[in-house]
Amino acid sequence: MKYEILIVAGEEIEQYGEIEAYLVRKGFAVQCVMFAKDAYKVLRNSPVNIVISDYYLPNVSGLKFLAKVKEIKPYVELIFLSKQAALLKAIEAMKEGAYDFYEFPVNKRLLLAVVEKAVEKQLLFFEKRELETRVRDPFNSGNIVGRSKALKNVIDIVKSVSQKNVNILITGETGTGKEMVANSIHYNSPRAGNPFIKVNCGAFNEGVLESELFGHEKGAFTGAITKRIGRFELANGGTLFLDEIGDVSPATQIKLLRVLQEKEFERVGGNETLKVDVRVIAATNKKLKDLIDNGRFREDLYYRLNVVNIEMPSLRERKDDIPVLVSHFISKINDEHGYEIIGLSKEAMQIFINYTWPGNVRELENAIESAMALAKRNFIEAKYLPSFLLVAQPGNSSFFQIPKNLSLQEMENELIRLTLVETRGNKTKAAKLLKVGLRTLQRKVNGQ
Ligand SMILES: Nc1ncnc2c1ncn2[C@@H]1O[C@H](COP(=O)(O)OP(=O)(O)O)[C@@H](O)[C@H]1O
Ligand SMILES: [Mg+2]
Known part of the structure; x- marks a missing residue:
């Protein structure tokens, strides 16, 4: 797996350009932005491991930036660089949790050693956390709790498909545990030691989603100032969780179909064909069958994703x-x-x-x-x-009590009567509540 470094250059774009090129040569995936606000965006949306930032960024103090980075991704290690000698600042920043602080010109080999140490520290943190979740949860399954028949059925399917290298489509309403099930499948599978990478396909617009998934080459489009490694590459050997798959645009669907069929793709703007071995688990709260009928989802892609379907029952x-x-x-x-x-x-x-x-x-x-x-x-x-x-409780004023065993006609009359009681006889209001025209209501009241 490649480690992702985010460089925040401020106005020192040239100095950092050299560092960036050097780290890319050393095998890191590097993104470079100028401003703190762009950095926050990248941090929220990509699996960044290390941030290397100028201490003097426009519009934000070094310490504020540090605090925000830690707030977004607590495990990210931040290394500050700066043109001005500032020993006191360095001490202060490191007290607040910065990993290190160097002055320009930076010896690149030294910087590399520092980055590698920071990565090591982070890995220890991840291992510890992984261990903790395992101790808490013997299945290491994200703790699927429940005793209903419907949920036991889901757990049975999870157990039997985890070991098999098939793509899975998890369907169900929001909040039913789709992501939790995807986690569980990955961590109970032979791929557990490899990355589990998630992409919320609904969170990006079309172009951005493509470069999230497949990465892009430097200069592929305006704004692509560095090469970017996509999630398929990051998930190599592991599992890719494609959440909200129903939101993927037709153009991206074609590209997805190709990776699923051929296990290969190109980065956006690139010629090199990359091979990957990724298990895909997709999830959606939409009815894909309906989207297929409306021509908004490709049927061939559906069958590729839906080798096994897990339907999450609503609560x-x-x-x-x-x-x-x-x-x-x-x-x-x-x-x-x-x-x-x-x-x-x-x-x-x-x-x-x-x-x-x-x-x-x-x-x-x-x-x-x-x-x-x-x-x-x-x-x-x-x-x-x-x-x-x-x-929402019965007996409360937002519920009507309607007797059992009424005919449909009687039920309608009763509903109209109760609504009129509620509106104190105001027919206009009652018609609004019942979503019928005033004249319809009057006709019904008069028993016509
Ligand atoms: N059966 C369950 N046992 C324990 N926690 C659950 C269960 N189902 C859902 N959760 C929790 O509910 C929240 C929503 O689940 P999530 O997997 O994100 O749902 P979805 O992806 O379907 O919207 C998460 O915090 C998840 O851990
Ligand atoms: Mg979800």
């Missing part, structure tokens, strides 16, 4: 999982925040079970986190639940 289809998920999240959030919450009241649990969870497990997790932050005692009480949960 409302497996309410059995709610209690175990709740305890799982309580103990996870206790660990993260140092809380000592032991559980939740019966009433609160009932509210959780009744709710329909359109945002699925993610929404449940957020609701628990918020209730835990507001809890006044060591358990979660209904009154501290997020208001959307309370509003």
Whole structure:
């Protein structure tokens, strides 16, 4: 795997150009930007390992820049360079977590040694973290919690496909655990020791996505001031997770089809054909079949991706999982925040079970986190639940009680009656709520 270095040159673009060329020759993937704001963007969107930055950037102090870099990617090591002698500044910066600080002219071999040391430090950090997650989670599967039949079925499929080198399409509503399942498959597969690279295809526009996936050559387009290694290359030997695959444009779909079929591609603006061995796991909350019918998704690509389909059930289809998920999240959030919450009241649990969870497990997790932050005692009480949960409860004013065993006609009459009660007889308002014209409503009220 190549290590990615981000150079932030400020106004010293020439000095850094030399360093960049040198590091590329030494086998690093290097990107170079001028300004802090561009650096933040790259940090958010690419797997950067090391940042080499000028201490005196336009519009931002070195220390502020350092803090922001660490906020975006805490594990990134930052090496400052500077034209001006500034021993005190260097000491200050390193106290704040900069890895090192050098003055121009920099001895390149020395810089290389420093970069290699920083990479080593980072690898130790990753190994430690990996070890920690393994200890916490014997399957190393990102902890798929649940006891419903529907979820057990998913876990069975995950177990049986992990070992097989086939592409997988994970479908399901947002927040159902698609990414978690992709993680689990990778870490239970023979590729576990190799990279697991993720791309959110919905987060980039067409051109950017192509260079994310396939990389680009220096000068491939305006703004491509350096060569860029794409995610397919980074994932070589490992797994590439293509999230929101339904958002990929037709032109990029053709390129994806080619990598999946031929296992080869070119960087944007490049002639060299690169071979890769990548397992692809794609995910989407869209109905790809519909997109195919509308001509927005290629059927041949669909079949390449969907060798095995894992359909994630929505949370409302497996309410059995709610209690175990709740305890799982309580103990996870206790660990993260140092809380000592032991559980939740019966009433609160009932509210959780009744709710329909359109945002699925993610929404449940957020609701628990918020209730835990507001809890006044060591358990979660209904009154501290997020208001959307309370509003949605039956018996509350946003629900009508309609008797069982009514005919469709009677049900309609009852619904109209209750709506009119709600609007205190105001027919215009009632018609709006029921989304019918005023005259239609009047006709129905008059029993015509
Ligand atoms: N069965 C589960 N057990 C434990 N955590 C889960 C489960 N399903 C989802 N989660 C958690 O819910 C959140 C959303 O899951 P994610 O995989 O990002 O969903 P999706 O990719 O489908 O939107 C994540 O924090 C994930 O860890
Ligand atoms: Mg997701």
